[in-house]
Amino acid sequence: MAEQSARVGAGVGASAQESIVDGELVSGPGDKSSPPGPAASEPSLEPEHMPAELLHAVDLAIERPARDVPTMQLARTLEEAGPRTFVYIDSQGRVRPPTQYRMMQAASYAMLTTILVGGSILYTYLWGVLGLAFPLIFGSLVGRNLLVTRRINQAALLSSHDRLDEAEAILRQLLRRRMMGRRLRALVHHNLGAVATRRGDHSEALTQLRSAIGLYQESWRKSPHLRSCQYGEVIALCNLGRTDEARERLTTMQTTQQGDYLLLKYWTTELYIRFCAAEAPPPPSELWERAERALKITASSALLALCAWAYTQGRTPDQDMAWHLLRESLDRLDNEPLGRIMPPLWRWMIKNRTAAESAA
Numbered sequence: 001m002a003e004q005s006a007r008v009g010a011g012v013g014a015s016a017q018e019s020i021v022d023g024e025l026v027s028g029p030g031d032k033s034s035p036p037g038p039a040a041s042e043p044s045l046e047p048e049h050m051p052a053e054l055l056h057a058v059d060l061a062i063e064r065p066a067r068d069v070p071t072m073q074l075a076r077t078l079e080e081a082g083p084r085t086f087v088y089i090d091s092q093g094r095v096r097p098p099t100q101y102r103m104m105q106a107a108s109y110a111m112l113t114t115i116l117v118g119g120s121i122l123y124t125y126l127w128g129v130l131g132l133a134f135p136l137i138f139g140s141l142v143g144r145n146l147l148v149t150r151r152i153n154q155a156a157l158l159s160s161h162d163r164l165d166e167a168e169a170i171l172r173q174l175l176r177r178r179m180m181g182r183r184l185r186a187l188v189h190h191n192l193g194a195v196a197t198r199r200g201d202h203s204e205a206l207t208q209l210r211s212a213i214g215l216y217q218e219s220w221r222k223s224p225h226l227r228s229c230q231y232g233e234v235i236a237l238c239n240l241g242r243t244d245e246a247r248e249r250l251t252t253m254q255t256t257q258q259g260d261y262l263l264l265k266y267w268t269t270e271l272y273i274r275f276c277a278a279e280a281p282p283p284p285s286e287l288w289e290r291a292e293r294a295l296k297i298t299a300s301s302a303l304l305a306l307c308a309w310a311y312t313q314g315r316t317p318d319q320d321m322a323w324h325l326l327r328e329s330l331d332r333l334d335n336e337p338l339g340r341i342m343p344p345l346w347r348w349m350i351k352n353r354t355a356a357e358s359a360a
Contacts, residue, residue, distance in 0.1 A: 069154050069157055069158060070084075070160075070161055071157075072153065072157055073086065074086055074087065074088055075087050075095075075098075076097050076098060077095060077097075078261060078264065079297050079298065080298060081095075081297070081298060083336045084334075086156075088100065088101035089261050089262075090224075090259065091222055091223070091224060092257065092259040092262075093224040093227065093258050093260070093262030094260055094261065095259065095261050112142055115138070116135055116138055116142075119138060120132070120134055120135040145181070148184050151173075152170075152171070152174065152184070152187050152188060154170060155167040155171050155195075156191055156194075159191065159194060159195045159198060162198065162335075162337065164195050164199055167191070167195050168192070171188050171191055171192050172192075175188055181219070182215045182218055182220075183215070183216075183219050183220050186212045186215035186216045186219065186220065187225070189212035189215065190208070190212040190225060190229050190232075192204075192208040193208035193209035193229070193232060196208055197232065197340075198337055198340060198341060200337075200339075200340035200343065202236045202239040205232070206236040206237065206240065209229050209232050209236060210233060213226065216229060224259070224261070224262060227258070227262050227265075228262065230249070231265045231268075231269040234246045234250050234273065235269055235272055235342070237249065238272050238273060239276075243276050243277040244277075246276075247273050250269065250270065264297070264300070264303065267290045267303060268303045268306065270282075271290070271309075271310065272345065274306075274310070275310075275344065275348075280313065280314065281310035281313045281314055282310065287307060287311070290307055291304070291307040291311075291325060295325075295328060298332060299336075301330075301333050301334075301336060301338060302329075302341075304325050304326070304328050304329035304332065305325070305329040305338075305345055306345065307325050308324075308329060308352075309322070309345075309348060312352075319359070320359065322356075323352075323355060323356035323359040326349065326352060326353070326356040327356050327357065329349065330349065330356075
């Protein structure tokens with residue numbers, strides 16, 4: 001059982017960090033270049049070359065539960081959601097109230113209980129004592145999936161609070177599990193991509209997000225997480241300077257009939273391609289629609305900054321509106337690492353920050 005909740009923020013899902021999901025949501029490989037000089041004298045950190053005692057210590061550290069995991073907070077609306085707040089979304093990517101999330105969760109548990117009790121009675125009636133194996137097998141499978149889902153949620157929460165090492169340790173441990181379903185494995189890769197994005201390792205983010213997309217397409221094509229993950233892939237391509245490929249990927253997606261959560265991600269992603277490729281901004285009416293909506297949303301720093309850039313472009317730039325939106329963007333960062341999530345956009349924001357503040 002994988003609930004559909006997502007974290008609002010820039011990037012993936014910084015994704016977007018998403019567990020159950022953003023969510024939004026892993027450590028990238030870092031700099032893999034080796035310093036000059038003989039490598040034989042350097043101790044190898046590859047697992048197969050590590051001492052057994054050290055490997056055992058690492059495994060123990062990974063198995064140890066994370067301490068002081070933040071509590072998941074569900075916002076009532078997209079407008080109220082902050083960078084560290086999650087929202088419950090339906091299959092169309094529409095934000096639903098927390099009460100509906102709790103109702104769906106209660107209904108899921110009730111259904112599982114009914115199957116467990118009813119199946120136990122039926123198989124015991126048909127097979128006698130052997131039928132008692134059903135509740136043991138079914139209960140262990142359900143319990144295992146619930147535990148994995150809980151761990152993914154913990155990783156997403158840790159990642160949203162920039163405890164990236166702890167989040168990655170949980171997710172890497174889950175990937176080593178055998179017999180884990182493709183949906184859960186997709187969520188793990190999705191969150192690994194989100195953590196890599198927050199680290200600024202966009203090559204690793206692209207690798208993880210594409211692994212998640214493949215698994216979503218095989219097992220969960222109607223999930224809103226698939227579209228969110230695809231938007232994260234496009235942003236990673238832009239960060240790597242591959243804007244032509246990013247535009248091609250976006251044009252192949254079905255972007256109609258999206259709920260407000262996915263629409264916000266689409267607007268941000270589409271504008272980011274324009275920004276990175278130095279393309280013309282969207283038509284004025286379309287740009288104003290995005291800016292007006294972004295001003296109503298707490299966690300809209302990236303979209304506000306992109307709208308600010310767009311207002312400085314075109315035949316008739318509107319500097320007053322641009323600097324107003326940029327000031328709003330900077331005010332709503334709330335410690336979001338936008339400099340690592342969208343480096344080119346952050347550089348533009350810093351370059352124009354003084355001009356925006358002077359125009360206040």
